Amino acid sequence: MSDTNHSNSNPFAYRKSSLNSKEKSMKGLLAFATYFIVACALCIFGKIIINGYPVLLNKGLSFITEKPQTLTVLEIEKNDDIQAPLENYENMLSSNVEPLEISNLKEFKKSFGYVTFDLESGSLIGDGYLMDIEKENNGLYLMFKERRQPEKLGFSIPQDKKFTIPKAELEIIQKNDPDLITSEVTNKEINIISKEVTIAKGEYPLKKVGFDALEKKTTLIFQMRQSYPDDEPDKVIQCVIPETQTITVPSSVYYAAFDEEENGTIPLVSEKSIFSSKTLSEFSLPKGAYKLSPASLRIFTANGGQHLHNLDRGSVVVKLDEAKTVTLAKESYDRLIADNPEIKVSNVQDKTQEVDYVSFTLDRDSEIQLNISDYQAFKEANSINNKFKPNAEHTHSYSGGGILGPIVGTACLVIICMVVALFTGIAAATYLNEYARKGGFTKVVRLAMLNLAGVPSIVFGLFGLGLFVMLAPVMTSSPSADSELLIPIAPLGSAPELRIAEAEAILTVDPELSTTLSAETARSAGAKKFYNGWLYLSFQGWGTCMLAGGFTLAIMVLPVIITSCEESLKAVPMGFREAAMALGATKWQSIRTAVLPYAFPGILTATVLGITRVAGETAPIMFTAAAAEKSDLPWQGIHSSGFGAFVDFLQQSVQALPYHIYTVAGRIPQSEYTEPMQYGSVLVFMIIVLLLSAVSIYLRIKIRNKIKW
Amino acid sequence: MIQIDNVSFSYDLGKTNVLRNISLDIPEKKVTSFIGPSGCGKSTLLRCLNRMNDLVETSRVTTGEIRIMDKNINAKDVDAIELRKNIGMVFQKYNPFPKSIYDNVAYGLRIQGIKKKDILDAAVEKALRGAALWDEVKDRLKDSALGLSGGQQQRLCIARTTAVQPKIILMDEPCSALDPIATAKVEELITELRNDYTIVIVTHSMQQASRISDKTAFFYLGELIEYADTDTIFQNPAQKQTEDYISGRFG
Ligand SMILES: Nc1ncnc2c1ncn2[C@@H]1O[C@H](COP(=O)(O)OP(=O)(O)OP(=O)(O)O)[C@@H](O)[C@H]1O
Ligand SMILES: [Mg+2]
Numbered sequence: 001m002s003d004t005n006h007s008n009s010n011p012f013a014y015r016k017s018s019l020n021s022k023e024k025s026m027k028g029l030l031a032f033a034t035y036f037i038v039a040c041a042l043c044i045f046g047k048i049i050i051n052g053y054p055v056l057l058n059k060g061l062s063f064i065t066e067k068p069q070t071l072t073v074l075e076i077e078k079n080d081d082i083q084a085p086l087e088n089y090e091n092m093l094s095s096n097v098e099p100l101e102i103s104n105l106k107e108f109k110k111s112f113g114y115v116t117f118d119l120e121s122g123s124l125i126g127d128g129y130l131m132d133i134e135k136e137n138n139g140l141y142l143m144f145k146e147r148r149q150p151e152k153l154g155f156s157i158p159q160d161k162k163f164t165i166p167k168a169e170l171e172i173i174q175k176n177d178p179d180l181i182t183s184e185v186t187n188k189e190i191n192i193i194s195k196e197v198t199i200a201k202g203e204y205p206l207k208k209v210g211f212d213a214l215e216k217k218t219t220l221i222f223q224m225r226q227s228y229p230d231d232e233p234d235k236v237i238q239c240v241i242p243e244t245q246t247i248t249v250p251s252s253v254y255y256a257a258f259d260e261e262e263n264g265t266i267p268l269v270s271e272k273s274i275f276s277s278k279t280l281s282e283f284s285l286p287k288g289a290y291k292l293s294p295a296s297l298r299i300f301t302a303n304g305g306q307h308l309h310n311l312d313r314g315s316v317v318v319k320l321d322e323a324k325t326v327t328l329a330k331e332s333y334d335r336l337i338a339d340n341p342e343i344k345v346s347n348v349q350d351k352t353q354e355v356d357y358v359s360f361t362l363d364r365d366s367e368i369q370l371n372i373s374d375y376q377a378f379k380e381a382n383s384i385n386n387k388f389k390p391n392a393e394h395t396h397s398y399s400g401g402g403i404l405g406p407i408v409g410t411a412c413l414v415i416i417c418m419v420v421a422l423f424t425g426i427a428a429a430t431y432l433n434e435y436a437r438k439g440g441f442t443k444v445v446r447l448a449m450l451n452l453a454g455v456p457s458i459v460f461g462l463f464g465l466g467l468f469v470m471l472a473p474v475m476t477s478s479p480s481a482d483s484e485l486l487i488p489i490a491p492l493g494s495a496p497e498l499r500i501a502e503a504e505a506i507l508t509v510d511p512e513l514s515t516t517l518s519a520e521t522a523r524s525a526g527a528k529k530f531y532n533g534w535l536y537l538s539f540q541g542w543g544t545c546m547l548a549g550g551f552t553l554a555i556m557v558l559p560v561i562i563t564s565c566e567e568s569l570k571a572v573p574m575g576f577r578e579a580a581m582a583l584g585a586t587k588w589q590s591i592r593t594a595v596l597p598y599a600f601p602g603i604l605t606a607t608v609l610g611i612t613r614v615a616g617e618t619a620p621i622m623f624t625a626a627a628a629e630k631s632d633l634p635w636q637g638i639h640s641s642g643f644g645a646f647v648d649f650l651q652q653s654v655q656a657l658p659y660h661i662y663t664v665a666g667r668i669p670q671s672e673y674t675e676p677m678q679y680g681s682v683l684v685f686m687i688i689v690l691l692l693s694a695v696s697i698y699l700r701i702k703i704r705n706k707i708k709w
Numbered sequence: 710m711i712q713i714d715n716v717s718f719s720y721d722l723g724k725t726n727v728l729r730n731i732s733l734d735i736p737e738k739k740v741t742s743f744i745g746p747s748g749c750g751k752s753t754l755l756r757c758l759n760r761m762n763d764l765v766e767t768s769r770v771t772t773g774e775i776r777i778m779d780k781n782i783n784a785k786d787v788d789a790i791e792l793r794k795n796i797g798m799v800f801q802k803y804n805p806f807p808k809s810i811y812d813n814v815a816y817g818l819r820i821q822g823i824k825k826k827d828i829l830d831a832a833v834e835k836a837l838r839g840a841a842l843w844d845e846v847k848d849r850l851k852d853s854a855l856g857l858s859g860g861q862q863q864r865l866c867i868a869r870t871t872a873v874q875p876k877i878i879l880m881d882e883p884c885s886a887l888d889p890i891a892t893a894k895v896e897e898l899i900t901e902l903r904n905d906y907t908i909v910i911v912t913h914s915m916q917q918a919s920r921i922s923d924k925t926a927f928f929y930l931g932e933l934i935e936y937a938d939t940d941t942i943f944q945n946p947a948q949k950q951t952e953d954y955i956s957g958r959f960g
Contacts, residue, residue: 437766575804579866582759583817583873584794593820594806 052683068401128313409654416550464552549625568602860891
């Protein structure tokens with residue numbers, strides 16, 4: 001034996017070698033790594049389960065279905081006799097964790113007059129009033145096709161009233177509404193003194209009063225050294241006059257701007273008084289309702305001292321297409337009828353309603369949290385006695401709502417994503433594996449796919465934002481004015497049905513105008529969309545909606561889907577294809593009947609894998625689909641019908657599970673509410689993922705057993 | 710029936726010819742077997758007959774033409790799909806689809822658009838009887854074909870081929886994956902089928918060739934060395950190479 005190192009020549013004799021200890025420590029290291037992972041997993045899952053399941057138990061159903069809340073925090077001074085409807089009062093108590101110091105609580109009943117009536121079709125209503133009607137009748141949506149500027153606006157005067165206006169303006173009124181003024185008109189000449197002053201170039205101190213007067217009522221060109229803080233009218237600020245100017249100023253401005261004692265020290269190079277005269281006309285109107293042209297109304301509103309008619313609410317009228325029964329508070333009804341001369345109502349019923357009210361004394365200045373709607377009710381209830389005056393208020397999201405919305409939203413996203421990804425993915429994999437020539441092209445495609453799989457998901461999010469949210473084409477009759485590209489398809493027979501919220505943003509333009517001009521017009525008028533009687537293919541994007549999110553997610557999982565589909569196609573024996581072809585099948589027939597069915601288990605596995613990946617992604621949907629809060633489930637709040645409803649369904653933003661967790665954990669202010677909610681949501685999410693994996697494993701085993709070769 | 714006329718064939722656009730100047734006439738309703746050492750081009754020639762080589766994009770018939778029933782099958786107006794409906798093929802590795810026995814046999818008819826159940830039923834029974842399989846499987850037609858033994862599966866593949874009633878059946882080493890008993894059954898079946906079909910079979914087994922075929926072609930390195938009646942080839946070959954191969958001195 002040449003083995004001289006060991007005295008024992010038997011090769012199986014026990015030898016202690018240095019290798020053994022190395023071997024042992026290596027094994028220990030590997031085991032340690034494994035147990036470390038297990039320990040981490042146990043810690044994570046343990047924490048989630050321990051913190052999460054009591055939340056689920058305690059909250060029960062409300063964990064699933066509660067609505068998201070937005071709270072306003074108000075600083076309220078102590079006051080007595082604060083009034084509120086009982087319901088809102090109770091809400092206030094429950095949404096304030098620290099008890100409020102309240103005494104003198106009295107319950108009473110208050111009766112409200114309200115009116116139920118039928119709005120007839122063909123009614124012309126100011127769009128602002130229509131919005132009020134919708135607001136007061138929860139869930140009511142009025143559709144219409146026509147929107148126009150009215151010839152006459154309603155105008156009511158509660159008492160006989162005298163007006164004094166410049167003669168020139170009276171003439172405008174008389175021209176536009178010749179029958180309006182029946183009373184005697186007296187003209188009165190007044191003298192006006194104004195001054196012509198010359199101001200030298202330079203830099204001077206000036207107070208806000210002077211600044212305002214100069215800016216609004218003269219042609220002086222000047223700049224401020226810094227901006228005026230709104231809350232400090234007395235602060236003096238340096239103002240620069242770039243060159244010597246001569247201007248005419250009314251005497252009121254003269255005193256505001258150049259009175260040395262009072263307001264400032266702009267030295268005048270020269271000044272001279274100018275005398276002129278102006279005729280004022282005086283007339284009176286008896287109380288009652290009138291119909292006026294918008295031009296006259298504008299003059300009345302400017303000179304009447306008070307807003308008799310809200311021009312914002314009535315200067316565009318819409319024509320209702322269908323009759324609707326609505327309910328309004330008595331005052332709102334009266335104003336509606338007075339301000340909308342061409343409204344048609346029938347079946348008017350006056351009713352009264354008793355509401356439980358409380359009044360109470362708040363003993364100490366306190367901070368109150370109120371739900372938006374409760375806050376509104378409080379404001380209204382105390383609008384007359386003025387007892388509820390917040391010194392400061394700020395609004396914040398309080399809860400992301402129940403978990404049903406996010407689950408449903410995620411399901412919608414996943415379904416859209418998978419429909420798109422599977423369709424394109426299977427098609428692409430089939431093409432690459434069955435049709436495409438093996439060579440350069442497939443190699444490049446595969447390389448691209450590998451790279452795509454490594455792209456961080458936030459990049460897909462941005463990509464989806466750019467492509468689907470902002471650029472993807474839609475067919476619409478009211479395209480966005482900012483659309484990237486507008487392709488007219490066909491003229492429309494009739495205008496589309498509109499809802500009030502949409503109508504506001506749509507500008508109806510002359511059908512004679514070209515597409516570019518129409519868009520330009522809308523943009524300069526500040527309208528988001530325009531309508532000119534054509535159906536367009538508009539590259540304006542789909543907006544932040546589940547369709548965009550689904551497509552973005554689909555693009556993200558496509559590499560995974562394509563790769564695993566290709567793998568499954570490759571796993572189908574060549575013999576099946578040959579056998580099918582030899583029996584006279586066309587290529588596609590052989591793929592459809594003898595290849596795809598047997599690739600199905602692999603495709604299914606890929607699908608479930610894809611689903612778990614997609615369901616957990618936050619970044620790609622952040623910009624493209626996700627809403628932090630939404631009180632409606634996707635199928636709620638859709639008011640169109642047929643195909644339109646389907647489009648509306650797809651074009652809304654949704655909540656999604658991972659984003660919901662991010663919302664409660666990081667986006668909204670932390671409170672006693674959000675912390676348990678996080679664990680609850682994460683636990684639910686984990687359970688869903690586990691269920692999905694279980695289903696995938698089960699399906700794989702089951703189908704594998706059925707199809708084998 | 711089939712005239713192969715001076716055919717050369719290449720898998721790489723004519724750079725190298727796998728088959729060179731092959732000419733032979735295959736008679737109707739006879740069994741013709743192709744023999745030769747591995748890689749000599751038997752399968753290639755067989756697959757030329759039903760244009761299965763079309764699946765290899767770079768493959769070309771570089772010279773000559775193949776006429777089946779006096780029609781050049783590589784002519785522009787010949788539809789490969791129609792051609793394959795008339796020329797069935799059975800593969801070396803039995804490859805029934807992972808479907809039921811019934812669906813396997815009905816496959817060829819179904820892709821031709823036949824849906825009527827009674828027509829399919831009749832055709833399936835006829836084909837299975839023809840493949841001597843009916844008695845063994847008639848009670849389990851709805852069971853998966855993969856539950857059958859290897860020999861049964863191969864006979865099922867033959868039934869699947871005959872169900873569409875081709876004129877010619879090409880078989881590429883149909884028995885190489887089978888044990889002797891299953892082989893015997895398939896051979897028996899082939900002898901039966903001879904009455905109705907023209908059969909071309911590739912085989913590595915001399916005994917098999919001599920047992921079942923009427924004519925035998927011997928290929929070597931892409932060339933046809935000898936083609937004659939089976940008896941002549943085996944008892945009295947004209948070429949030295951043929952004799953060497955048959956007596957097992959090389960190959
Ligand atoms: N798809 C193909 N592409 C390229 N070359 C091929 C292809 N199929 C076969 N060949 C080549 O063609 C030649 C003939 O092959 P073929 O399969 O016809 O031989 P064979 O006689 O059937 O052999 P075996 O008895 O082993 O089946 C071989 O050199 C083979 O490498
Ligand atoms: Mg072969």
